Amino acid sequence: MELWPGAWTALLLLVLLLLSTLWFCSPCAKYFFKMAFYNGWILFLAILAIPVCAVRGRNVENMKILRLLLLHIKYLYGIRVEVRGAQHFPPTQPYVVVSNHQSSLDLLGMMEVLPDRCVPIAKRELLWAGSAGLACWLAGVIFIDRKRTGDAISVMSEVAQTLLTQDVRVWVFPEGTRNHNGSMLPFKRGAFHLAVQAQVPIVPIVMSSYQDFYCKKERRFTSGRCHVRVLPPVPTEGLRPDDVPALADRVRHSMLTIFREISTDGLGGGDCLKRPGGAGEARL
Numbered sequence: 507m508e509l510w511p512g513a514w515t516a517l518l519l520l521v522l523l524l525l526s527t528l529w530f531c532s533p534c535a536k537y538f539f540k541m542a543f544y545n546g547w548i549l550f551l552a553i554l555a556i557p558v559c560a561v562r563g564r565n566v567e568n569m570k571i572l573r574l575l576l577l578h579i580k581y582l583y584g585i586r587v588e589v590r591g592a593q594h595f596p597p598t599q600p601y602v603v604v605s606n607h608q609s610s611l612d613l614l615g616m617m618e619v620l621p622d623r624c625v626p627i628a629k630r631e632l633l634w635a636g637s638a639g640l641a642c643w644l645a646g647v648i649f650i651d652r653k654r655t656g657d658a659i660s661v662m663s664e665v666a667q668t669l670l671t672q673d674v675r676v677w678v679f680p681e682g683t684r685n686h687n688g689s690m691l692p693f694k695r696g697a698f699h700l701a702v703q704a705q706v707p708i709v710p711i712v713m714s715s716y717q718d719f720y721c722k723k724e725r726r727f728t729s730g731r732c733h734v735r736v737l738p739p740v741p742t743e744g745l746r747p748d749d750v751p752a753l754a755d756r757v758r759h760s761m762l763t764i765f766r767e768i769s770t771d772g773l774g775g776g777d778c779l780k781r782p783g784g785a786g787e788a789r790l
C-alpha cells in the first residue's frame with residue numbers, strides 16, 4: 507500500500523504525541539520507558555566499547571573504559587550519587603569489595619567508586635546479554651554458574667590466586683541476587699571464603715535504599731539521590747575457614763546499620779515497606 511508522503515510525517519507526529527502523553531500522564535509508562543532506555547543505552551554503549559576494549563583483549567584495564575562510558579548515565583536520570591568514605595580503599599594491595607544489591611541501577615553507584623583493577627563477579631547469564639555481555643567479558647568480569655555450587659566455588663578459589671598474582675580487586679554482591687525489599691538478604695559466604703583464602707581485607711560498600719526515586723513493584727522511577735558509603739576495611743589476616751560465618755555476619759551487621767542510617771526514611775525501608783500491608787512489611 508502506498509502512503510501519501512505527508513502521511514508518514516503525520517503518523518510520526520501521532521506516535522510522538524502518543525508517547526509524550528503516556529510519558530506525562532502515566533508514571534507507569536514513564537517507568538517502562540526509562541528502564542527500556544537504561545538497558546538499551548547500555549547495550550548501545552557496549553557496542554562502542556567493544557572495539558576499543560578488543561584492542562587489549564580480555565583485560566581488567568578495560569574496566570576503566572566501561573566506567574568512563576557509564577559515568578554520565580546518572581545525569582540522564584537526574585540521580586545524584588553522593589560518595590563518602592572513599593579514603594578507606596586500601597591504596598595498593600588486593601582486596602574484596604562486598605556491597606548490597608538492589609537493582610541493575612546499582613551500576614550507577616558502582617561506577618562512581620569502582621577502584622582501579624577491580625572486577626565484579628557476575629552470574630553467568632549476564633555473559634549472554636548481547637553486547638553488554640561481551641563488553642563485560644572483555645573487561646575481565648568473572649562469571650559464575652549459580653546452578654553449580656561446586657563450579658562456582660572452584661572459580662572463587664582460582665580468583666583467590668589471581669587476586670594475589672595479578673594484583674586485582676574483586677567486587678562481590680554477597681546477597682547473590684537483587685533485593686528490592688528494603689533490607690539485605692542473608693549473605694552468601696563465597697566472598698568471605700575468598701578473602702580468607704587470599705588473606706586480603708574486605709571493603710564493605712553500602713548503597714542507600716532507592717525508595718525515594720525507584721520502585722519496581724510500584725513502577726515508579728523519578729529523579730533522586732543515592733548515598734554510597736565506603737566502610738573501613740575489615741582485615742582477614744590469621745582468619746581460617748571456620749571463622750567465615752562469624753566474619754560474614756559481622757560485616758553484614760555493620761552494612762545493615764549503615765544502610766538504615768543513610769536511607770531516606772532512616773530505616774532503609776523499601777517502597778513496599780512504606781505501605782501498610784506491603785509485601786516487605788513483616789521484614790523489619
Ligand SMILES: CCCCC/C=C\C/C=C\CCCCCCCC(=O)SCCNC(=O)CCNC(=O)[C@H](O)C(C)(C)COP(=O)(O)OP(=O)(O)OC[C@H]1O[C@@H](n2cnc3c(N)ncnc32)[C@H](O)[C@@H]1OP(=O)(O)O
Pocket residue numbers: 548549551552553555571572573575576607613626627628629632637638639641642647650652653654655656658659662663678679680681682683694695696697699700
Ligand atoms: C559501556 C558499556 C558497558 C556494558 C556493560 C555493562 C555493565 C558494566 C560492567 C560491569 C558491571 C558488571 C556487574 C555485574 C553484576 C552482576 C551481579 C550478579 O550477577 S550477583 C549474582 C552472582 N554473584 C554471586 O552469587 C556472589 C555471591 N554468591 C556466593 O558467594 C556464593 O556463595 C557462591 C560461591 C556463588 C555459591 O553459591 P551457592 O548458592 O551455590 O552455594 P552457597 O552459597 O550455599 O555455598 C555452599 C557452601 O559452600 C561454601 N562456600 C562458598 N564459597 C566457598 C569457597 N570459595 N570456598 C569454600 N567454601 C565455600 C559456603 O559457605 C556454603 O557452606 P556453608 O553453608 O557450610 O557455609
Ligand SMILES: CCCCCCCC/C=C\CCCCCCCC(=O)OC[C@@H](O)COP(=O)(O)O
Pocket residue numbers: 544545548549607609610611612613616629632635638679682683684685
Ligand atoms: C550492578 C548491575 C550491573 C548491571 C548491568 C546492566 C546491564 C544492562 C544491559 C543489558 C540488559 C540485559 C541484562 C540485564 C542484566 C542485569 C544485571 C543484573 O543486575 O544482574 C542481576 C544479578 O546480579 C542477579 O540476578 P537476579 O536478581 O538473581 O536475577
